[in-house]
Amino acid sequence: MLKSAAEPDFIETEVSVRYAETDKMGVVYYANYLVWFEVGRVAWCKAKGFHYAEMETKDDRYLMVAEANCRYKSPARFEEDIVVRTGLARATDKVIRYRYEICKKSTRELLATGETTHVVTDMNYHPARLPDRYRKFFSLPPRRAENYELRMTNDE
Amino acid sequence: MLKSAAEPDFIETEVSVRYAETDKMGVVYYANYLVWFEVGRVAWCKAKGFHYAEMETKDDRYLMVAEANCRYKSPARFEEDIVVRTGLARATDKVIRYRYEICKKSTRELLATGETTHVVTDMNYHPARLPDRYRKFFSLPPRRAENYELRMTNDE
Amino acid sequence: MLKSAAEPDFIETEVSVRYAETDKMGVVYYANYLVWFEVGRVAWCKAKGFHYAEMETKDDRYLMVAEANCRYKSPARFEEDIVVRTGLARATDKVIRYRYEICKKSTRELLATGETTHVVTDMNYHPARLPDRYRKFFSLPPRRAENYELRMTNDE
Amino acid sequence: MLKSAAEPDFIETEVSVRYAETDKMGVVYYANYLVWFEVGRVAWCKAKGFHYAEMETKDDRYLMVAEANCRYKSPARFEEDIVVRTGLARATDKVIRYRYEICKKSTRELLATGETTHVVTDMNYHPARLPDRYRKFFSLPPRRAENYELRMTNDE
Secondary structure, eight states: OOOOOSSOOOEEEEEEOOGGGBOTTSSBOTTHHHHHHHHHHHHHHHHHTOOHHHHHHHHOOEEEEEEEEEEEOSOOOTTOEEEEEEEEEEEOSSEEEEEEEEEETTTOOEEEEEEEEEEEEOTTSOBOOOOGGGGGGGTOOOOOHHHHHHHHHSOO | OOOOOSSOOOEEEEEEOOGGGBOTTSSBOTTHHHHHHHHHHHHHHHHHTOOHHHHHHHHOOEEEEEEEEEEEOSOOOTTOEEEEEEEEEEEOSSEEEEEEEEEETTTOOEEEEEEEEEEEEOTTSOBOOOOGGGGGGGTOOOOOHHHHHHHHHSOO | OOOOOSSOOOEEEEEEOOGGGBOTTSSBOTTHHHHHHHHHHHHHHHHHTOOHHHHHHHHOOEEEEEEEEEEEOSOOOTTOEEEEEEEEEEEOSSEEEEEEEEEETTTOOEEEEEEEEEEEEOTTSOBOOOOGGGGGGGTOOOOOHHHHHHHHHSOO | OOOOOSSOOOEEEEEEOOGGGBOTTSSBOTTHHHHHHHHHHHHHHHHHTOOHHHHHHHHOOEEEEEEEEEEEOSOOOTTOEEEEEEEEEEEOSSEEEEEEEEEETTTOOEEEEEEEEEEEEOTTSOBOOOOGGGGGGGTOOOOOHHHHHHHHHSOO
């Protein structure tokens, strides 16, 4: 049921490096790239046609992070304009994986790459399924009766 | 109904400066002192005999911040041990004010001072009153019947 | 030598509330407003014609925070678009004060107000003066010889 | 030249979950585990006999993060006492890798695991070697003349 996405369709959004995000080494502190990944995910959702905030408040579905990775190639500095590129790497109605590229806007130099894997849950952190109306945003086919039965006997 | 506390009874707790808390100037970023104030408040609650987490989850009472101030006297550096001193400056069953002193542990040098003012609310951010069982922690007298009636006709 | 600015000329910039900026109460954590103030200051500098990053790296001048205040009126929520309005409240070549208004973009509702006071320093945190070429950005008159002598005998 | 460490010698340190570290889902925001990893690394250094701050300021050597991973198993909540366990996974005089386990103190439940890989650099982010006096802390043998020559002709 996994959607292969060798070349994900990247959505771009921009952040400008905040002083708060730098550390005493003069560059952006490593944990803050995960915050930028989140900024990228939220922009990805908007670009696809929904607000992540509404998935939580209206549909009681949360994309809890199960795993996060980041590889740091070159440091980012205060006031630099940064492009966060976010693509869908894998999607089922239970597990979503995003891929990220962090670039310097002026030169398009690649500063970092990363991935996050998310489990769909309800507000009590219990595993759940993506609501049907969100399937299209994640390039999942609509659920048909026969699909559903198939899935029940041969789930991932 | 305000408790005057010219010399508040300070509760001390310690933090060690995290790399994440520094900025490109090599010292602790100014907003992080407000995080230390929060660490101080939580330690103050524990020292007084209750957990702030339980006030929220068991009693549906939140100390929402209405105002925060900080005066920065000398910078704090990575790995320095810091003493956060927290005292109750004012308390009613609706409004709580804390006072803070941030010191370097090794020399007791005063690095910053501050205050935060909190409004007691429920989980929907609506004003509420401190539950009776918390009154003693904030040096408020127990509510008596006559007090209660008096208050109803002559509230602050 | 202080420039009175009863109605400062506010510069506006926007932020969108990040998930990272919220806390378990469901709204933006109070210290993060100070980060938004910083975003506002940097935007103010750009609007006036210079990059704060260059003041630090090229001119060895830093606007160290000496005091910060924030009054919280209404909470900000995840994904809300926020307008940060930043105005110069006072300026000498040694001390700069900014004023801030945080508004919800959609309704222009005022969510918070605040001020920060900054001391001009060099990279070793020692008091210094604003370089002459920055005076105009802060509405300070150019330094003339007679002014300079006057100032030496009757400094603030 | 890599030191295999199948069962690294874990150093334990404790943090208490800060309100600032939680997000609107009511649990610790995922990027903050990387901050805890940093707290663990600093504690590891202290336990081994040196201060990481001094490696930077006195020896001009920085452990820049090249890669970070975290797997999240169970959420951490406000005011919970957390044990950060940090072990050395690999070490050369150019590359250091740490492994982490994040546990709930009360039950020892494993909440997350992770790794960070660091490149030894100077303050300009250029690759460098660990100073000789730090080799023992990372279980690296002292450099001898013959070793040195060997290394020069057959470096990794």
